[in-house]
Amino acid sequence: xxxxxxxxxxxxxxxxxxxxxxxxxxxxxxxxxxxxxxxxxxxxxxxxxxxxxxxxxxxxxxxxxxxxxxxxxxxxxxxxxxxxxxxxxxxxxxxxxxxxxxxxxxxxxxxxxxxxxxxxxxxxxxxxxxxxxxxxxxxxxxxxxxxxxxxxxxxxxxxxxxxxxxxxxxxxxx
Numbered sequence: 001x002x003x004x005x006x007x008x009x010x011x012x013x014x015x016x017x018x019x020x021x022x023x024x025x026x027x028x029x030x031x032x033x034x035x036x037x038x039x040x041x042x043x044x045x046x047x048x049x050x051x052x053x054x055x056x057x058x059x060x061x062x063x064x065x066x067x068x069x070x071x072x073x074x075x076x077x078x079x080x081x082x083x084x085x086x087x088x089x090x091x092x093x094x095x096x097x098x099x100x101x102x103x104x105x106x107x108x109x110x111x112x113x114x115x116x117x118x119x120x121x122x123x124x125x126x127x128x129x130x131x132x133x134x135x136x137x138x139x140x141x142x143x144x145x146x147x148x149x150x151x152x153x154x155x156x157x158x159x160x161x162x163x164x165x166x167x168x169x170x171x172x173x174x
Contacts, residue, residue, distance in 0.1 A: 038088050040070060041071060041072065041073055042070075043073035043085055046073045046075055047060050047073075049075055050083050053075065053077050053081070054077070054099075054151075055151075056081070056099065056101065056149040057173035058173070059097055059153055059172070059173050060171065060174070061087075061097070061172070064087075064167070065090070067090035068087050068088070068089060068095075070085065071094075079102075080101045081099075081101045081151070082099070082100040082101075083097070083099040083100070084096060085097045086157075089163050093158045093160070094157040094158045094159065095157040095159040095164060095167050097154075097155055097167065098111040098153070098154040099151050099153045100152060101152075102152075108132070108139070108152065111154040112132050112141070113134060113135075113136045113137045114136070115137055115138060115139050116134065117130060118130070118132065118133055122161070122168075124168045124169050129142050129155075129165075129168055131161065137156045137158060138164065139154050139155065139156035139157075139164070140154070140168050141153070155168045
């Protein structure tokens with residue numbers, strides 16, 4: 001009987017030491033429970049490529065603060081021309097500039113992730129943008145405006161209409 005009590009006591013002591021050691025290791029090993037930092041991308045080369053290849057003036061922002069981090073960029077010219085430039089806004093929301101010569105209804109639905117057109121419009125930079133609202137994204141849409149050569153421009157994302165408007169106001173067409 002004495003041997004069984006001793007082995008149970010030893011097991012409990014061993015378990016206690018293991019838990020204590022694990023706790024000490026957990027305290028001293030750095031761990032970050034926050035989101036990983038967002039990597040800033042340089043979109044200048046892709047912008048120049050898109051400007052040369054696209055049949056329409058390509059939109060990119062000028063004059064935004066450094067707090068706006070470009071996070072994604074691409075230009076496709078296969079079936080239809082499509083330009084994408086994504087940003088993380090200063091408050092962590094996502095705002096993207098999308099342009100395409102694809103059929104407008106299909107393109108707007110894809111770019112705005114299913115947002116629906118509203119009656120509201122917004123004057124930005126002398127152009128009338130239409131507001132779209134959705135479950136995931138809201139959007140501002142500039143339909144085939146003068147000089148756009150058949151392209152539709154969408155500023156969409158999780159950001160507020162104020163943020164979307166700031167991005168739309170910063171867009172320069174080249």
